[in-house]
Amino acid sequence: MASFFHPKLSGRDGSGIEFKNSASAGGLASSLLSLLYSFSALRVIAFAGALEGLRQTALFLYSKFIGFFWITAYFDENDESFDWMMIWLAKQPAWAQARDLDISTDTFVSGRDALMVPGEEEDGKLSLIDSCLLSYRPTSSLTVSIWYHRRYMTFTRILARTGRRCRMQETLKICVLARHNRVLNELMLEAKKEYQAAEGSSVRIYAADSDCDFLQVASRPKRKIDSVILEPGVSRLLVDDARDFLSSKAWYAARGIPFRRGYLLYGAPGSGKTSIITSIAGVLNLDVYIVSLSRTGLDDSKLSQLISNLPEQCIALMEDIDAAFVQNLNRDASQDDAGDDKPGAPPKPPTSSLSLSGLLNALDGVAAQEGRILYATTNKYHALDAALCRPGRMDVHVEFKLASKFQAEKLFYSFYLPVGDTDTSEEDDDLQGSSQFETSAHSIPETKPSVPQSDSVFAIEEPTFFGTSHRQRGPKLRPKQVSELAVRFSETIPEREVSMAALQGFLMGYKIRPYEAVDAAKRWVESEREARLKMAREVHGGR
Numbered sequence: 001m002a003s004f005f006h007p008k009l010s011g012r013d014g015s016g017i018e019f020k021n022s023a024s025a026g027g028l029a030s031s032l033l034s035l036l037y038s039f040s041a042l043r044v045i046a047f048a049g050a051l052e053g054l055r056q057t058a059l060f061l062y063s064k065f066i067g068f069f070w071i072t073a074y075f076d077e078n079d080e081s082f083d084w085m086m087i088w089l090a091k092q093p094a095w096a097q098a099r100d101l102d103i104s105t106d107t108f109v110s111g112r113d114a115l116m117v118p119g120e121e122e123d124g125k126l127s128l129i130d131s132c133l134l135s136y137r138p139t140s141s142l143t144v145s146i147w148y149h150r151r152y153m154t155f156t157r158i159l160a161r162t163g164r165r166c167r168m169q170e171t172l173k174i175c176v177l178a179r180h181n182r183v184l185n186e187l188m189l190e191a192k193k194e195y196q197a198a199e200g201s202s203v204r205i206y207a208a209d210s211d212c213d214f215l216q217v218a219s220r221p222k223r224k225i226d227s228v229i230l231e232p233g234v235s236r237l238l239v240d241d242a243r244d245f246l247s248s249k250a251w252y253a254a255r256g257i258p259f260r261r262g263y264l265l266y267g268a269p270g271s272g273k274t275s276i277i278t279s280i281a282g283v284l285n286l287d288v289y290i291v292s293l294s295r296t297g298l299d300d301s302k303l304s305q306l307i308s309n310l311p312e313q314c315i316a317l318m319e320d321i322d323a324a325f326v327q328n329l330n331r332d333a334s335q336d337d338a339g340d341d342k343p344g345a346p347p348k349p350p351t352s353s354l355s356l357s358g359l360l361n362a363l364d365g366v367a368a369q370e371g372r373i374l375y376a377t378t379n380k381y382h383a384l385d386a387a388l389c390r391p392g393r394m395d396v397h398v399e400f401k402l403a404s405k406f407q408a409e410k411l412f413y414s415f416y417l418p419v420g421d422t423d424t425s426e427e428d429d430d431l432q433g434s435s436q437f438e439t440s441a442h443s444i445p446e447t448k449p450s451v452p453q454s455d456s457v458f459a460i461e462e463p464t465f466f467g468t469s470h471r472q473r474g475p476k477l478r479p480k481q482v483s484e485l486a487v488r489f490s491e492t493i494p495e496r497e498v499s500m501a502a503l504q505g506f507l508m509g510y511k512i513r514p515y516e517a518v519d520a521a522k523r524w525v526e527s528e529r530e531a532r533l534k535m536a537r538e539v540h541g542g543r
């Protein structure tokens with residue numbers, strides 16, 4: 001082959017003529033062979049090329065043909081529309097006839113009229129146990145066909161590895177036998193409406209995974225805004241401000257101001273900061289995206305990526321914003337860390353390497369998402385850097401204090417909601433008069449434990465426990481009665497000394513005994529005071 005393509009090479013050693021002569025017969029033959037071979041190789045190549053051309057043309061024509069009659073849509077797992085379609089699909093009776101099914105107890109699907117495993121839907125009231133219902137889901141890699149509005153459609157769940165980490169990712173493929181996408185539009189709108197109707201009563205909570213992609217981690221029932229008891233006007237101020245902001249996109253655009261708003265809620269632990277944020281999310285129909293600054297491995301670039309992954313119009317929640325810059329800081333480092341750090345012990349490894357400038361850049365850098373509302377909470381307002389708190393980053397600052405008498409009264413009233421006020425859970429129950437609320441502070445179960453009917457030699461003791469059984473219900477009180485008790489209760493609660501969370505915890509201990517709660521409140525306040533003093537003495541003594 002070499003001699004055929006490069007004949008000159010043969011004479012380079014100085015004995016070219018002899019070499020040519022001696023090799024002439026054999027060389028000619030091999031050259032001819034090579035020539036023939038190359039011709040046949042060329043033919044093969046040409047043939048293969050022609051075949052490939054034909055294949056490409058066939059594929060092209062096929063896709064044109066398919067495209068002419070079929071509309072194909074893909075729904076990516078990471079997009080919200082995927083959830084609409086999956087919920088819609090899960091309700092289609094066609095799945096019942098499918099021969100290949102996934103079974104799911106995912107509350108995301110079940111509880112939304114998904115196609116239940118027969119018998120499940122008859123299972124009484126919705127409780128934590130009942131909400132774990134079995135439902136059918138279309139299995140992956142299976143194509144199922146459905147008739148929708150007299151159009152033939154096929155649905156395929158495709159699982160494939162994607163991304164740098166080759167994570168399994170799912171796509172839903174829908175093919176509609178139609179010339180125009182009208183039917184597909186109708187289907188998507190129907191799925192979206194059904195989904196939103198089902199979601200209308202809950203707030204979706206998202207958290208980021210290790211790739212900084214947000215995934216839904218929970219769905220909480222909406223909390224009524226007035227169930228979070230703040231000083232008069234505070235809830236309204238927060239809701240109205242956020243609502244006005246959301247409707248002011250054009251105003252911001254006209255002035256070239258970034259369309260973002262930040263709220264800093266600071267103050268006493270357990271005063272309702274997180275509760276009011278989730279309540280506002282419910283009122284404004286926004287999803288909550290948790291941005292956890294104390295997350296292990298979080299650095300400036302990851303935070304920036306996280307913030308840029310936030311969708312437009314959402315609530316970003318950064319809890320305990322002060323904790324991001326001090327490694328392993330607890331609520332009160334002097335108290336909690338003091339016990340953990342033994343003398344000579346090696347320093348704890350850092351959990352995150354976030355810098356203040358990284359946070360500031362993430363909050364208002366170019367990648368920061370437009371239309372988002374940021375809520376940051378802290379118990380250490382004065383420890384925050386002024387740059388973090390300035391308008392543009394944190395536009396509204398609201399202080400949350402320990403409970404006032406006003407709040408204590410309101411909390412008591414809403415805790416023992418009187419007859420006629422909206423607490424359906426109580427109204428639905430078959431109450432047995434007010435006898436139960438007369439039971440002692442250490443409640444006894446209503447029914448005795450089932451004892452094996454045998455000639456047991458062991459004496460069976462009745463179990464004793466603290467707290468109230470969930471099967472017990474309080475007395476039905478009239479609004480006037482509850483109001484009077486609430487006033488008496490608030491008189492025993494000192495102004496700004498205990499948190500609302502602590503008050504709620506105290507009332508939980510008297511869930512069905514409002515009169516006893518009022519009587520016990522004074523004693524409880526004193527014991528709380530003593531406990532605080534003791535703790536303070538221990539801290540100061542330990543220094």
Ligand SMILES: Nc1ncnc2c1ncn2[C@@H]1O[C@H](COP(=O)(O)OP(=O)(O)OP(=O)(O)O)[C@@H](O)[C@H]1O
Pocket residue numbers: 227228229230268269270271272273274275276377378379400411500501502504
């Ligand atoms: N103002 C309030 N009105 C009604 N309930 C409240 C209020 N404050 C706190 N609670 C109750 O106390 C519990 C804790 O409240 P929440 O988590 O909102 O407090 P927080 O201020 O965010 O606390 P932390 O600073 O420790 O995160 C919740 O169960 C909530 O219902």
